[in-house]
Amino acid sequence: MAELTVTTYEPLEPGVYLARCAEVGLEDATYEGKTKTQVAMRWEMLEPGYEGRSLRTWATFVLSAVKKPSKLYTWCSMLFHGGKPIPPDWRLNTDALVGMRARLVVEVNPDTGRNRVEKLLPALNGRQAAPPPAPAPARVNTGTLVRDAEPPDYVDAEELPF
DSSP: OOOOOOOOOOOOOSEEEEEEEEEEEEEEEEETTEEEEEEEEEEEEOSTTOTTOEEEEEEESOOOOSSSOOHHHHHHHHHHHTTSOOOTTOOOOGGGGTTOEEEEEEEEOTTTOOEEEEEEEEOSSSSSOOOOOOOOOOEEEOSSOEEEOOOOOOOOGGGOOO
16 A cells, blocks of 8 residues: 655745755756746755755756847856856856755745746855955054054934034
């Protein structure tokens, strides 16, 4: 005898989540009589409190920037090229997506109640290039002592002497 438990689904709240691409595959999908190949990705959530949760995303297997960039083009541009245009001779090896980290901008589809990923943002701590370092604080020469300048306090315009 086999037993089966009901599968339940609880969507993530809308927000931005750090995730790692754990699995990539190609799937055929038919919509309105047309079959297209899609890249299917499973993203593992890395945010504290969301361990064990994952989301799936799909993008048509088209890497095009003609008129409106394809979803896959936009994602690859962000993941591999820091959001810059993809060089014309660049080729995607879908295996390279596995292990990539990104921040997923997650929404809830009002029609289905399921999550959808609106866009990918750089992870800032994944395999992508690190963000540029923050500028050093301004230095003030006080004669014999050099100290870090502190930002000025907020001043209400009505308090100004002029």
